[in-house]
Structures are given as C-alpha cells and as structure tokens.
Amino acid sequence: MPTHSPNPTVRPVTHPALPSVVTRFIGREREIAEVWQLLRANRLLSLVGPGGVGKTRLALTVAAEAEHEFGDGVCWVELAQVGDPSFVPQTLAKALEVAEQPDLPLSQTLLEKLEGKDLLLILDNCEHLLAACHELVGRLLAAPALKILTTSREPLGVAGEVRYAVPPLSLPEQGRPLAELAQSEAVRLFVERARSLRPEFALTPENAPLIAEVCRRLDGLPLAIELASARVGVLSLRQLRERLEQWLDVLTSPMPHELRHRTLRSVMDWSYQLLSTPEQVLLQRLSLFASGFTLVTAEACCAWGELEAPQILDLLTALIGKSLVMVEALEAEEARYRLLETVRQYAREQLEASGAWQETYGHYLRGFLRMVAEISPQIEGPQPQRWVDWLEREHENLRVALEWACRHRRAQEGLRLVGHLTVLWDGRGHFREGFAWYERLLGFEEVVSMPLPQRMNALVGASLVALLTGDAAVATDWAGQAVALGEAAGEVGWPQLGFALVGLATVAKVKGDWETALALLERGIQHERKHGTNTARVIYFALLVSGMIETDIGRHQDARRHLEEALEIAVETGSPYDAALVFDALGQLARATGRLAPAVSQMEKALELFRQSGASRDLPNLERHLAYACLRLGDPCRAYTLFRQSLEAQLQRDHRPSILRGLLGFAALAAAVGLYRDSACLQGFAGSQGKATVNLDSGDQADALEDEHYAALVRAELSELELETATEKGRAMRLEEVVSYALGLDFRAAKSRSHDLTRRERDVAALIGAGLSNGEIAARLGLSKRTVEKHIANILLKLALKNRAQIVRWALEQGLSGEHQ
Structure with a gap:
C-alpha cells in the first residue's frame, strides 16, 4: 500500500507569474527601501501618485524581491482592465485560482483561502474601483498574516492604510558636471x-x-x-x-x-x-481591449472602414516602436500586446471625441462574436481545453463586449455571445457571472422581437447556467418558457423544440423529478426524429441523460438500450468526448448491477478517451468512481492512487462539492483498511458541510451508496462513544486541516489491520466454511438475509477475496469451520 510524504499539505495558494517586463528598471533605490520598511511594519500600504509616475513599476520591483520573503509568495492582481466594480472579487479569485462556491459569497471563499497564508497581495490600478476595493480589502484584512500593497491615484480609505506618495524620478540641477x-x-x-x-x-x-x-x-x-x-x-x-x-x-x-x-x-x-491618421485610428480602436490583444483579435475587431486587415501588422509595429503599445509575451503560441493604462485611457478619450465610438464598439462586439462562433465547434473536438483557455485569456475583453451590448440594449447579439460562453461559465466556475449576463439580457424588451430559434436557445442556455448556481426555480422558468414558445409557434417552433424539451428535462433531473424528466426526454427524442434540425446531437444527449436516470432508478434494461444507442451516435459522429461520456455512464450501470469487473473495463475506456480529448475537467469524477469499484474488487492500492489523483485535481479546481466527495472517498478507503476512527472523522467533516451541490455527473448516486456502505461498516466497528468522538473531531476541522489529515493517513501501516473481521463477520465466515446457505446462516444467527449478504460483502472486501469458495478455503485455513458446529 502506498505511503505518504511525512508532511502532507493542502495545495498552497497559487498565482500567475508576475507581469513580464522587457525594459530595465532604472533607479528608485531609496523608494524601494522606504516601501520595504513600510511593508514590514504595516499590513496595508498604498502607492499613490498621478498617472505615469511609475507606481506599477515600483510595485513590480518590490514584488520580485518579495517572492522569497513571504512563505506563500506574491499574488499580482491587475485591475486596470476591470470595468465593472462587481467583478473585482472574481478577478482576485482568478488570480488566486479560487473557484466560486454556489453556497458562499465569493468574498467569504476568498477569505477562507487566505486565512493563515503568509502572502503579499498586490492590487494594481485601483483608482476607478475605489469603493469595491475598499470593501474587499477591508474584509480580506481579517486574514491575519496577509499583507496588501495597492497602487492607485488616490488611497482606498481603509482603516489602517498607510499611504506612500511615489515621487518623480530624481532630476539634475542646472549647470552640473x-x-x-x-x-x-x-x-x-x-x-x-x-x-x-x-x-x-x-x-x-x-x-x-x-x-x-x-x-x-x-x-x-x-x-x-x-x-x-x-x-x-x-x-x-x-x-x-x-x-x-x-x-x-x-x-x-x-x-x-x-x-x-x-x-x-x-x-x-x-x-x-505625431502619429499618422491610420495609426491614430488603430490606437483608438485598440483602446477597447481591456486585457491585451493578439494580432488575430486586433484584425478581427479593428480592420474595418479605412483600416484593412493587411495594414494592421505594420501599424501595430509602428505603435510599438513609438512606445504606445507594449509587447507583453512573445514566447507563447502567439504574441500578445497591450496598451499602458494611461495610454489606453487617453486613446479612449480620443475615440469618444472622434464621434466613431458607437460604430467602433459595434465592430468590436461583432468581431468577438465571429471569433467565438468559429471556436465553438472546436470545443467539441479533440482539444477542448485549448479553446476554453483561449476564452479565459479573452475574458476581460469579452466582458467589454457584453457590457456594451447591455448598455445599448443589443440583446440579440449579447445573447448570441453569452450563449457561446457557457463552457467558460461552467468549466472555469464563473457560473454566477454567466447567470448575471443572461438575467440582464433576457430582461430587455427587445428579446420579444428576436427570431424564435435564437430566443428559445438563449432561454435553454440560461436555464442550464441557472442550474449551476443552484437556482432550480429560475432554471425551470426559463426552460419552461422555451418549451412554451416552441409549442405555441407550431411548425415554426419545431426545429428548436426538441432541444428545449431536453433542456427542461435536464432541469427536472437535477431536481430529482425522474418521471417528468424521462417523459420530457422521450418527447424530445420522438420530436427530434420527426422535425429536428440538430437531430444527432439532441438525440445523443437525450439518450445519455435517459440512461443515467434509468440507472439511478433501477430500470437497467432501458438504461442499457438507451446508452448503447447513444454510443452508436457518438461513434458515427466521430466524437471521442461523447463516447467517453457514454462509457462512463455504462460503467455506472455495471456498478449498479453488481458487475464490478465490467464496470472497471468501461470506465477505463472512458478514462482513455477523456485523456485523448484533453478533457481534464472530466477526469477527477471518473477517477473517483473507478476508485470505488477497485476498492470493492479488493484492490485498495489502485483505489488509493485514483482517490488521491481525483482529490488533488479537485483541489486544483477548488470546487468545494467535489472536494467533499473526494474526502468521502478517503473515508471509504480508511474504513476498508480498518482505519475506522479516521474514517469517522472524515465522515464527520463532510456531514458538517451540508448536502453537496447536485450536478449532472452519472456516478454520484452510486458513490453515495458506497459511502453509506462504509459508514455502516464504521458504525458496526466503533462504540457509540468512539464514533461520536471521532465524528466531532471532524466537525471541528477547517477544510485545509481535513484535507491535510486525509492525505496524511498512512494506509500502508493500516494494511495489517485490513484482514480483521468483526465478531459477527467471523461467525458468518465460519458458517460459510461449514457449508451453510445464506438463509440457513440468517436463521442460525437470528439475522435477516439482507444483513447476512452485507456481512459477506464486508468479508470479501476486507480479505480481498473474490467469491464464496475463497471464503470457505480461508475459513478452513483459519480453523473457523468448526466454531458453530
């Protein structure tokens, strides 16, 4: 059995590298020393001064020196690109790699992550977000070891803030040598x-x-x-x-x-x-990019009217040569550029003064619409992660486009754009933001006059994002509106009605209304076969969800029929990702019917296809399901490896519901190898966190049944006092403590105890060795047949045996067969 590192720790606070700077820093030795002196003595320091005085470069230089001074390093958060104050917490969360949790305010999640961290947090360019920064910084200072450095044209006004006025560079006196x-x-x-x-x-x-x-x-x-x-x-x-x-x-x-x-x-x-007219025009248009740009995005959004795409590179090169555009990165897949914030603000002023700003914003919005529409099919292809990463890099720029669409009531274009970004809202944990954009855009009167297919698609997409936030009522309302529109429109609504029915069914599934969900899915399948336009995709998804539901409610033959048909569609369309989802669901079906070896085989196929597809986000849940199956098959070594990989990946995502499920996996493993008190401790923590957020994963119900099995095993092994003491210990822990506790358990040392049977289990094993049937054992011991079956399952698990005959052989070897003669 694997052992662990002697000092296991939770994943530390991580943060992106400091912004790269290609030019050498000049002077400022006195200022650096003064800032360091103030930082050592205070927890909140603000570098203030006019634009262009060098606040950011001074902060960067201090940050580079501070990376080795703070145990958890330095986190740099660039706020210049943030236009909406409500996005300040999300920008910090992104820098810290902290995922939003559906049941907690983001500021609380951030504070929990930063508690106990020896970290320097730097917020750059706060001046246009003073109220939001004031509120957030005030809360974060509750983390006792955290220090915060800000740059701004004026202070935040937070209690305890120390202000340092950044002076200009030293100047020479006249007539000096x-x-x-x-x-x-x-x-x-x-x-x-x-x-x-x-x-x-x-x-x-x-x-x-x-x-x-x-x-x-x-x-x-x-x-x-x-x-x-x-x-x-x-x-x-x-x-x-x-x-x-x-x-x-x-x-x-x-x-x-x-x-x-x-x-x-x-x-x-x-x-x-001194710029030429084309250079001035390009600089104005580039000012809309909040988080930098590439040549491709510049051409897509800025090449119109008097500027043509072939001109952009030469004009951009000229602006770089005149220090108006900075080269941010050349080593990546494509070069990225940005405007200094002072230059960007000036260029936007010139754009507004030119009278062309509305037209420029319109082309900017349509440029991003074209780009995301082109990459959307790629997200279903072999490298989805690459394109989700692209959306993440352009996130702030996409916000600019969506904000302009909202302010100018461009509901149709805004909803098209936000619909393409569902994978971003879901995949990177920005579901609250996605919900907010949908809510704003769907509230415009102009939505009523949108083409019916677009309106229905927007409502279904909005309902799925609402599900991610846990708002099932709003999700039901939006999906219901889409179905009602399609039904009322007659033939005009037929092309989208199947998709809307499947969307409403998905909402019903998450709410636990199985029969309604299955009826809607069947309606969607039949409708799509007669009238649909996206038939294969809609039918595939409806069959997959039907099979998942039928697995959970015990209709195993129907589940197999639907899943096998879904697999045929996935193979025909050539989608390894879709095939992986079906193999995963088939694995859960095999688990539900007690066929563990086939379950492992199916899940291993899914694992390989997910890896081929680059679908790293789907791997942790599947690894956890596979670990439970391996544990049942008597392979705790592989189960441990899979549980650990799954938990570490969910820690990286910082997805709390999945982390709790991962901890329950470790609780199961601990119970299986005889660490009953440790298992009860982990179960106690998980139980204190409330019900895990529901998601669409196919194996969660099977995992829950496994968790109950191992919880029952712990209850059978511990006295009431032992159980209560261990459970209370878990309830008192913080998340980071319990994760370190789980990862620090020495399962290798526990292996010698994994063969210990309870007294009742020894009785059952002895009677099996004597040749009694389950009914005869139940009668002899005064138990139900169901209880006897549970004891036999525990015996197989603890002894790593595969069948009844092996129990007989073991009982004979141990001399137990004569105990109940």
Whole structure:
C-alpha cells in the first residue's frame, strides 16, 4: 500500500507569474527601501501618485524581491482592465485560482483561502474601483498574516492604510558636471530607452544639457520621458526639445501634482499628433481591449472602414516602436500586446471625441462574436481545453463586449455571445457571472422581437447556467418558457423544440423529478426524429441523460438500450468526448448491477478517451468512481492512487462539492483498511458541510451508496462513544486541516489491520466454511438475509477475496469451520 510524504499539505495558494517586463528598471533605490520598511511594519500600504509616475513599476520591483520573503509568495492582481466594480472579487479569485462556491459569497471563499497564508497581495490600478476595493480589502484584512500593497491615484480609505506618495524620478540641477548628470534617474532612463532605438546613443558633454532640460521639462515623469525618448530615432535632441516646448509652455498651474498631470497630458497630446491618421485610428480602436490583444483579435475587431486587415501588422509595429503599445509575451503560441493604462485611457478619450465610438464598439462586439462562433465547434473536438483557455485569456475583453451590448440594449447579439460562453461559465466556475449576463439580457424588451430559434436557445442556455448556481426555480422558468414558445409557434417552433424539451428535462433531473424528466426526454427524442434540425446531437444527449436516470432508478434494461444507442451516435459522429461520456455512464450501470469487473473495463475506456480529448475537467469524477469499484474488487492500492489523483485535481479546481466527495472517498478507503476512527472523522467533516451541490455527473448516486456502505461498516466497528468522538473531531476541522489529515493517513501501516473481521463477520465466515446457505446462516444467527449478504460483502472486501469458495478455503485455513458446529 502506498505511503505518504511525512508532511502532507493542502495545495498552497497559487498565482500567475508576475507581469513580464522587457525594459530595465532604472533607479528608485531609496523608494524601494522606504516601501520595504513600510511593508514590514504595516499590513496595508498604498502607492499613490498621478498617472505615469511609475507606481506599477515600483510595485513590480518590490514584488520580485518579495517572492522569497513571504512563505506563500506574491499574488499580482491587475485591475486596470476591470470595468465593472462587481467583478473585482472574481478577478482576485482568478488570480488566486479560487473557484466560486454556489453556497458562499465569493468574498467569504476568498477569505477562507487566505486565512493563515503568509502572502503579499498586490492590487494594481485601483483608482476607478475605489469603493469595491475598499470593501474587499477591508474584509480580506481579517486574514491575519496577509499583507496588501495597492497602487492607485488616490488611497482606498481603509482603516489602517498607510499611504506612500511615489515621487518623480530624481532630476539634475542646472549647470552640473557630466558625472553628476549621469547619476540622475531621469537622465539615466532617457538614455537607456534612447539606446533601445539607437544603440550608439550615449550621454556626452554636448548632449547632456539638452537631455537634462528635456527631463526637467517633463517633471521626471517616467512615462513622459519614455514617450519623448521614443522620438530620438526621427528627431534630433534640439528638435525634440523645441517640439516639447511648444506643447508644454501652455501649462499654468500653481500645484505641482496638477502640473505633473498636465505635463503628461501634453506629452500624450504631442505623441498622438505625431502619429499618422491610420495609426491614430488603430490606437483608438485598440483602446477597447481591456486585457491585451493578439494580432488575430486586433484584425478581427479593428480592420474595418479605412483600416484593412493587411495594414494592421505594420501599424501595430509602428505603435510599438513609438512606445504606445507594449509587447507583453512573445514566447507563447502567439504574441500578445497591450496598451499602458494611461495610454489606453487617453486613446479612449480620443475615440469618444472622434464621434466613431458607437460604430467602433459595434465592430468590436461583432468581431468577438465571429471569433467565438468559429471556436465553438472546436470545443467539441479533440482539444477542448485549448479553446476554453483561449476564452479565459479573452475574458476581460469579452466582458467589454457584453457590457456594451447591455448598455445599448443589443440583446440579440449579447445573447448570441453569452450563449457561446457557457463552457467558460461552467468549466472555469464563473457560473454566477454567466447567470448575471443572461438575467440582464433576457430582461430587455427587445428579446420579444428576436427570431424564435435564437430566443428559445438563449432561454435553454440560461436555464442550464441557472442550474449551476443552484437556482432550480429560475432554471425551470426559463426552460419552461422555451418549451412554451416552441409549442405555441407550431411548425415554426419545431426545429428548436426538441432541444428545449431536453433542456427542461435536464432541469427536472437535477431536481430529482425522474418521471417528468424521462417523459420530457422521450418527447424530445420522438420530436427530434420527426422535425429536428440538430437531430444527432439532441438525440445523443437525450439518450445519455435517459440512461443515467434509468440507472439511478433501477430500470437497467432501458438504461442499457438507451446508452448503447447513444454510443452508436457518438461513434458515427466521430466524437471521442461523447463516447467517453457514454462509457462512463455504462460503467455506472455495471456498478449498479453488481458487475464490478465490467464496470472497471468501461470506465477505463472512458478514462482513455477523456485523456485523448484533453478533457481534464472530466477526469477527477471518473477517477473517483473507478476508485470505488477497485476498492470493492479488493484492490485498495489502485483505489488509493485514483482517490488521491481525483482529490488533488479537485483541489486544483477548488470546487468545494467535489472536494467533499473526494474526502468521502478517503473515508471509504480508511474504513476498508480498518482505519475506522479516521474514517469517522472524515465522515464527520463532510456531514458538517451540508448536502453537496447536485450536478449532472452519472456516478454520484452510486458513490453515495458506497459511502453509506462504509459508514455502516464504521458504525458496526466503533462504540457509540468512539464514533461520536471521532465524528466531532471532524466537525471541528477547517477544510485545509481535513484535507491535510486525509492525505496524511498512512494506509500502508493500516494494511495489517485490513484482514480483521468483526465478531459477527467471523461467525458468518465460519458458517460459510461449514457449508451453510445464506438463509440457513440468517436463521442460525437470528439475522435477516439482507444483513447476512452485507456481512459477506464486508468479508470479501476486507480479505480481498473474490467469491464464496475463497471464503470457505480461508475459513478452513483459519480453523473457523468448526466454531458453530
């Protein structure tokens, strides 16, 4: 039996890598030291200052040094791309890889994840989300070891917050010698960036005064200096100074911070005016991308009107050369770019001033609609995870499109887009967000005038997302509306009615209304065969769900017939993923009929097909089902491996209902090998968490029956006091503690106890050895036949035996056969 690491731990808080920076950080030694001193003494520190002063770069530099100072590292959360304050908790959850839980506010889930973590959390660009950041940070500070660093143009106003005003770069005094000028941070930055365009560029006695003057006129603002230095490839230093003076001389402000803001604004104006008209237009259009973009997405959303797709690459290259677009990543599958937030805000202002902003947003929305429509079929193909990852990368950009659709009542386009994103809402745990978009869009009066097929599809899709949130009432209402629309429309509604019936049936299944679900599924199948347009897909899904329900309610022959027909469709359509779902369901059917070896065979086929399909999300549940079957077949070693793989994967997803099911699997394993108190402890924790959220997985009911079997075994082995003590121990644990407890159990040491039978089980084994039937054993011991059968199942499990004949042989070897003669 496998053993465990001596110090098992729950998966630590994980976070994405810090944002990559291609340019060298200049100076700021004093500021870095001061920030570190304040961080050591305080739990909430805000770096404040005007746009372009270098708050983000300073925070990044501190973060890079802090990664080894904090036991759980650093988590960087970029908020610039978040337009809706309600998405602030979700953005943090994404960075921490924390999944939403249907029964808990997300802020509470985040706090539970961060409790006890020695972590530095950095929230970058908070200024447009102050109220949301104030509320969330205030709650998270309840985690005692957490420290938070924010960057913002103004403080959050949270109790205990310490503010650090980020100053401009140090400037040279007039008339100082070359050696002193070369030590100025502002001058060093200018020279460094100029060298990236002209490698031969150097600070000389001749150009040093001009460079120093330019830096002084730009108030030492890093972004302004970078924008100005980007022009040394086309302008001499004297021309650069003269051009800047024309823009900066209009400034008249007595306040230094206002002057710096206006300085940056003027440099932005100046840089923008030097762009060609096509470059200006592209910069405006790129400002809609909240989380960066690729060449493909830029072409899809920005190539219209005066800009054609073949122009985009050259124009983008020009904007990169002028430091207005940053290269974010080149190592990935495709290069990704972004605008600095100050540049993005400026470009959006120019877009709004141009009068073309509505048309630009419309093309942006339609561009993403085209792209997601093209990838939707790929999600059903051999590499679904690749395309779900693409949707996740574009998540913030998709939010921009959906928000514009909502604000301008573009219900039809918005619902088409949100419908393509169901796999994102479900696969990455964003179901509450998906529900909110559906709720907003379906509330518009314009929905009534939508084409009937689109309206019905939207209602069915919305109902399935509502199910994920646990709102069965709303799910029933939306799916019911879709069916009613299809029925009322007569022949016009026929093409979509089968899909709507299957959607309503799915809702009924999750609610536990089996007969209604089966009747609706049968109606859907018959209707689709006569009138459907997406016949194979709808019938496949209806047959699959019918088979799953019939397995659970004991109609095994009907289940087999439906599942085998579903498998034929999956093979005909060439979908390994669909075939895997059927093999999984066939495995659960075999489990339900006590045919464990065939069950393992079917589930292993499903496992292989899921792996071929890249469907990593489906593997953990299947691994858990397979583990239970292996445990029943007397293979606790493989059961342990599968239970552990399943639990670790669900921890990675942070899906609480599945984690609870995984812990019950470990409870079953502990009971099977004689760790009865440990099993009771794990069962106690799971029982204290309430009923697990219902999902569509085919094996959950069979797993629940297994859990009850092993719980009964524990009750038979422990006294009432022992059972209550162990159960209370589990109830008192936190999730992280109980996971560490489960993963730390030494099942290898328990193996020697796995052959211990209870007194009653020894009695039954002895009578089997003496040749008695189950009825005769029941009469002899005063038990029911059902109880005797349970004892025999426990004997087979504990002794890793396969049949009654082996029990007879074991009883003879142990000398038990004569005990009840």
